[in-house]
Amino acid sequence: MSKAGWSTLELMAVAAAREIANGEVVFAGTGLPMLAALLAQHTHAPESNIVFEAGSIDPRMQQLPMSVGDSRTLLKAAQAGGLFEVFNYVLQGGRVDVGFLGGAQIDRYGNLNSTAIGTDPRRPEVRLPGSGGSADLAALSKRTVIIARHERRRLPERVDYCTSPGWLSGGRSREEAGIRGGGPAALVTTMAVIRYRADSHEPYLSSYHPGFSPAQVQSQTGFKLDLADAIETPAPTPQELAILRNTVDPERIFLG
Amino acid sequence: MTVNTKVIGLEEAAALVPSGASVSIGGFTSQRHPSALLRALVRKGVRDLTIYYHSAGSDVDLLIGAGCVRRLEGAYLADGVFAPIAPNFRRHVQQGRLEVEDYSNAAMMARFAAGAMGLPFLPTRSMLGTDMVDEVPADRTPGRTAAGTPKKFVAHCPFSGDKVVLVPAIRTDFCLLHVQQASAQGLVRIEGQEFLDVQQALSADSVIVTCEELVDDDHLRLEPERNRIPPFAVQAVVPARFGAHPHSVHNHYDYDPDHLGAYDSAARSDETFAHYLETFVFGPADHCAYLDAIGGLRRLDQLRPKRGLGYNPDLRRKDRGTQ
Numbered sequence: 001m002s003k004a005g006w007s008t009l010e011l012m013a014v015a016a017a018r019e020i021a022n023g024e025v026v027f028a029g030t031g032l033p034m035l036a037a038l039l040a041q042h043t044h045a046p047e048s049n050i051v052f053e054a055g056s057i058d059p060r061m062q063q064l065p066m067s068v069g070d071s072r073t074l075l076k077a078a079q080a081g082g083l084f085e086v087f088n089y090v091l092q093g094g095r096v097d098v099g100f101l102g103g104a105q106i107d108r109y110g111n112l113n114s115t116a117i118g119t120d121p122r123r124p125e126v127r128l129p130g131s132g133g134s135a136d137l138a139a140l141s142k143r144t145v146i147i148a149r150h151e152r153r154r155l156p157e158r159v160d161y162c163t164s165p166g167w168l169s170g171g172r173s174r175e176e177a178g179i180r181g182g183g184p185a186a187l188v189t190t191m192a193v194i195r196y197r198a199d200s201h202e203p204y205l206s207s208y209h210p211g212f213s214p215a216q217v218q219s220q221t222g223f224k225l226d227l228a229d230a231i232e233t234p235a236p237t238p239q240e241l242a243i244l245r246n247t248v249d250p251e252r253i254f255l256g
Numbered sequence: 257m258t259v260n261t262k263v264i265g266l267e268e269a270a271a272l273v274p275s276g277a278s279v280s281i282g283g284f285t286s287q288r289h290p291s292a293l294l295r296a297l298v299r300k301g302v303r304d305l306t307i308y309y310h311s312a313g314s315d316v317d318l319l320i321g322a323g324c325v326r327r328l329e330g331a332y333l334a335d336g337v338f339a340p341i342a343p344n345f346r347r348h349v350q351q352g353r354l355e356v357e358d359y360s361n362a363a364m365m366a367r368f369a370a371g372a373m374g375l376p377f378l379p380t381r382s383m384l385g386t387d388m389v390d391e392v393p394a395d396r397t398p399g400r401t402a403a404g405t406p407k408k409f410v411a412h413c414p415f416s417g418d419k420v421v422l423v424p425a426i427r428t429d430f431c432l433l434h435v436q437q438a439s440a441q442g443l444v445r446i447e448g449q450e451f452l453d454v455q456q457a458l459s460a461d462s463v464i465v466t467c468e469e470l471v472d473d474d475h476l477r478l479e480p481e482r483n484r485i486p487p488f489a490v491q492a493v494v495p496a497r498f499g500a501h502p503h504s505v506h507n508h509y510d511y512d513p514d515h516l517g518a519y520d521s522a523a524r525s526d527e528t529f530a531h532y533l534e535t536f537v538f539g540p541a542d543h544c545a546y547l548d549a550i551g552g553l554r555r556l557d558q559l560r561p562k563r564g565l566g567y568n569p570d571l572r573r574k575d576r577g578t579q
Contacts, residue, residue: 030336030337031337053311053361054284054285054287054311054449054451055448055449055450055451056449062569063567063569065336066286066336066337066338066511066513066573067284067285067286067287067335067336067337068284068285068336069283069284069285069286069287069311069336069449069451070286070287070336070504070511070567071287071448071504071506071507071510071561071565071566071567072567073449074448074449074506074566075565075566080448080449080450081449081450082449082450082451082452082453082454082455083310083311083361083362083365083451083452083455084365084369084450084452084454084455087361087362087365088365091362092362092380092381092382115358115387115388121358121387122352122355122356123350123352124349124350125350126346126350127341127345127346127349127350127356128341128346129332129333129334129340129341129342129345130330130331130332130333130358131331131332131358131359131360131361131386131388132310132311132331132332132334132360132361133331133332133360133361133362134360135360135362135363135382135383135386135388136360136361136362136363136382139381139382139383139384139385140362140381140382161387162385162386162387163358163386163387163388164386165384165385165386168385173385174385177384177385177419178381178384178385178410178418178419178420179381179384179385180381251573251574252574253337253573253574254337
């Protein structure tokens with residue numbers, strides 16, 4: 001908890017929620033993305049729809065799920081199907097506006113690694129859980145928002161293993177690979193919000209969280225950031241904080 | 257009306273699965289796995305399984321930790337918040353004790369669906385530009401893995417010219433499912449999310465279903481639109497109440513945060529996991545003794561869902577292990 005009266009996780013959840021527009025279809029994974037999606041529904045985006053890859057479509061949840069397959073994702077859902085319906089008809093069918101992603105490594109162009117750290121993926125230094133739906137969301141959502149802890153080793157120039165495609169090597173490389181969906185719009189971290197320039201898809205510092213300077217953010221980032229347009233991340237409002245704490249995560253499962 | 261019954265016991269069902277078999281397991285991370293049957297498989301000492309999975313949790317991780325698995329093909333192995341990386345999986349892969357071939361969930365969905373439909377492959381628009389597709393070394397014929405099985409590769413659609421990834425169908429020897437209701441004749445009723453159970457079942461030569469309740473066949477025939485697997489695809493039905501514990505079964509019981517937390521801790525080393533196996537798999541004489549070992553009716557009562565919700569809203573989920 002900062003002197004300002006909110007924690008980094010709360011600020012991140014609020015910043016991520018603000019990436020969601022009213023009426024959008026949101027594909028959310030476990031953790032902070034769920035906080036962001038629910039907070040958005042309770043504030044500026046009441047008509048957004050949440051989709052979970054395990055099969056639940058547009059529920060009215062009362063409790064945070066521990067995973068995307070949790071029974072809690074089913075409460076008053078519009079539909080309960082399975083992976084077949086969600087991946088084919090919702091995601092590959094082009095109906096997801098914003099997909100939330102996370103990974104152990106995120107590189108300069110927003111490519112993610114959630115498979116293996118090290119030079120040989122068959123004998124990795126650290127084996128991670130694997131793609132799950134991450135690669136699918138990264139390829140097929142109209143845009144993605146990435147959430148990550150901001151540490152230099154987690155933000156290298158190039159990921160050890162590309163599990164989920166971002167802007168690949170920048171420029172037109174994503175389009176040339178044949179990928180349909182839109183690519184990363186924002187990377188929300190514990191220090192900053194990073195976005196990507198049109199056409200070149202080079203990363204730039206969009207905002208730095210209160211308490212940090214642009215130079216501090218750059219020093220904790222393994223690739224070069226354009227700092228020219230950076231502003232301070234707007235603080236959470238009392239209303240956003242109240243909803244986050246009292247309605248979205250009163251058990252403090254993800255807020256800690 | 258036939259009176260043939262497919263009902264057998266847990267140990268009898270485990271005896272059907274030989275070492276070296278290819279297997280897929282129903283459920284999703286911490287939900288609706290046939291855990292009692294998996295414990296029976298471990299007790300029987302099955303070895304060298306090839307497991308096909310999409311979003312597995314401590315179901316597949318248990319088999320890995322017990323030394324039952326030789327090769328994995330799939331997308332994700334973790335127990336949600338309870339275990340962000342499946343611990344036995346992580347350690348065994350890092351130590352080079354296990355072969356893994358990585359796919360995305362959409363790709364595994366397409367692979368099981370292709371197998372279920374009798375097709376040799378399906379295209380997906382996912383995985384383009386990722387290292388999951390770029391794994392084929394230049395000196396090997398594209399389309400084959402080291403193990404000689406068919407492999408994904410990039411192709412152009414003959415109609416549109418679009419790039420797609422072709423993924424090979426999966427046909428397994430066995431699919432093991434846990435569901436809410438089944439009849440002795442092999443009708444299956446799943447409540448809540450289906451996950452990928454239907455496609456996994458229909459891409460297997462033999463389907464073994466464990467169930468919370470054995471119900472009358474005619475009862476399930478009152479609402480045939482809710483039955484998604486044809487009974488002639490099911491080989492065996494095994495009544496196993498609380499058979500998914502420590503995982504959840506929608507409308508029947510919640511996941512057990514205490515046990516999943518203890519599992520995550522125990523599975524982080526071979527020594528502590530051996531103790532876990534002794535306590536919860538080899539020690540208890542049968543499934544009922546297992547349920548006593550995890551806290552008996554006192555614990556199971558705490559997992560009971562509230563009617564109309566399908567889960568227990570009062571379950572203590574944080575600070576696990578202190579309840």
